[in-house]
Amino acid sequence: MASERIFTMADVAESRDEVAVKTLFAAHEHTNSVVWSVKPGQEVACHKHTTSDDIWIVLQGSGLFHPEPGQDVRVGAGQVIVNPAGTCHGLTNDGDEDIVFVGVIAPVPSDFVAL
Known part of the structure; x- marks a missing residue:
């Protein structure tokens, strides 16, 4: 049914x-979809996935994306971050509002390699 394919992030x-916090909201044969909530001062540690792409869609807030450990790129609501397999990605909320972003990873299962 269509209602099983439409989600309200709130x-x-x-x-x-x-x-x-990462919350899984849809799991399928080839993809997993999650929503992240990152409060001010929190971070998603730099990591990579050996064989999976991880696409982040920023819905709310702004912060620092880490394409490599020690590198910072400002990102915010309305932006999409494409993280191909094997590439570093992390995020720090240095602002004063929550960052909310959707992550879609494929293929699954996927590994997690801390950097």
């Missing part, structure tokens, strides 16, 4: 004061 996103 209804599925979770957040915590301690750490950034």
Whole structure:
């Protein structure tokens, strides 16, 4: 049904004061879709996926994207970040509002390599 393919991020996103939170909202044979909530001062640590692409769609807020450890690129709502397999990606919220972004990763299953 169509209702199983349409999601409202405000209804599925979770957040915590301690750490950034990733919430899985759709899992399929070839892709997983998550929504991240990153509060001010929180981060998504730099990492890579050996064989999967990870696309981030920023819905709210702004912060620093890390294309490599120690590198910073300002990103914000309305931007899409394409992270091909094997490339570093991370994010720090240095602002005063939550960053909310959707991540779509394929193919799955995917690994996680901390950098």
